[in-house]
Amino acid sequence: MSYRWIVTDLDGTLVDRSLRMVPRSREALRRFRRTGGQVVIATGRSRESAAPYYTELGLTGPAILLNGAQVCDLSTGEVLLDQRLSARAWAGVSQLLDDLPATAAGVAFVGDGAYRVVDSALLDAYAARDRVSLRPVAGWHELPADQISKAMVICANSVVADDLAGRAGALGVTTLVSEPTYVELLPLGVDKGTALTWLADRCRVPLAEVVAVGDNPNDIPMFAVAGFGAAVYGGHPDTCAAATIVVGRCAEGAVADVISHITTLA
Structure with missing residues (x-):
C-alpha cells in the first residue's frame, strides 16, 4: 500500500x-x-x-x-x-459557561477569533501555552449565536473536567476531553x-x-x-x-x- x-x-x-x-x-x-x-x-x-x-x-x-x-x-x-453550534445548543452551552465554578473558565471560538468573558489565571495560562489571543467581551450574549464554531472550558484539574464533560452531555453537542483539563464542546456529530x-x-x-x-x-x-x-x-x-x-x-x-x-x- x-x-x-x-x-x-x-x-x-x-x-x-x-x-x-x-x-x-x-x-x-x-x-x-x-x-x-x-x-x-x-x-x-x-x-x-x-x-x-x-x-x-x-x-x-x-x-x-x-x-x-x-x-x-x-x-x-x-x-x-x-461547522457551527446550533443557536439552541449555544444557548445551553453559554449558560453552562456562565455557571462555571472558579476552578474552570470558558472560551468561545467565532471565525478566526477566540473570546473570553472573565479574567482567569487558567485562561492566561492556556493563551500563553497555545499562543492564542483571547478577546474580552462583556457577556456571551455579545457573540452571534449562530456563528460559534466551538466552546472550550479550561479546568483546574481532571476531576473538574470530567464533571463538566458529564454535565455537557445533555446539551446536544459533541463533547470531548482533548487534554486532561480541556473540555471541548463542538457541533453535534x-x-x-x-x-x-x-x-x-x-x-x-x-x-x-x-x-x-x-x-x-x-x-x-x-x-x-x-x-x-x-x-x-x-x-x-x-x-x-x-x-x-x-x-x-x-x-x-x-x-x-x-x-x-x-x-x-x-
Whole structure:
C-alpha cells in the first residue's frame, strides 16, 4: 500500500511538551512531501494557534482545526469548512459557561477569533501555552449565536473536567476531553474523523491511502476512517488500543517512526 497523506495531530504527537516541533519528525515530514506526499495538520488549535507550525513545515494545503469544526488553507486564509453550534445548543452551552465554578473558565471560538468573558489565571495560562489571543467581551450574549464554531472550558484539574464533560452531555453537542483539563464542546456529530472524511472526499483521496497519527481520544475518530492509524507511545490507552500500530514517544520522533514504518510497507 502506498500512502498519499499523513494527517498528524500536533500536541503530544508532532509537538513536544516544550511546544517545539520535534526535529526528527519535522524532517521526516519534509522528506515525505518531497516524494509527493501531502501533510495535513489535524488539531484542536485555532487558525492563529496552528499557523506557526503550519509555516514551520512549509505547508500550502488545508488544515483541520478546532477538532474538526473548521478546515482552512492557512497559506491563503481560505475557509473550506466552518461547522457551527446550533443557536439552541449555544444557548445551553453559554449558560453552562456562565455557571462555571472558579476552578474552570470558558472560551468561545467565532471565525478566526477566540473570546473570553472573565479574567482567569487558567485562561492566561492556556493563551500563553497555545499562543492564542483571547478577546474580552462583556457577556456571551455579545457573540452571534449562530456563528460559534466551538466552546472550550479550561479546568483546574481532571476531576473538574470530567464533571463538566458529564454535565455537557445533555446539551446536544459533541463533547470531548482533548487534554486532561480541556473540555471541548463542538457541533453535534463533528470530530476530526468527520472533517477528514469530508476533506478526503473533496480532494478525491481514498481514505485507504491516508495515515492518521495521534495520542489522545480526540484522534480516535481519525483512526476509524483512515487506512492506517498510528498512536504515540505513552498516549491515552484508548487511543493506543484503537490504532493499527503504536510507535515511539513524541519527543523521540513518533511521526518519523510512522513514516519509516509505512515506507517499508510500500
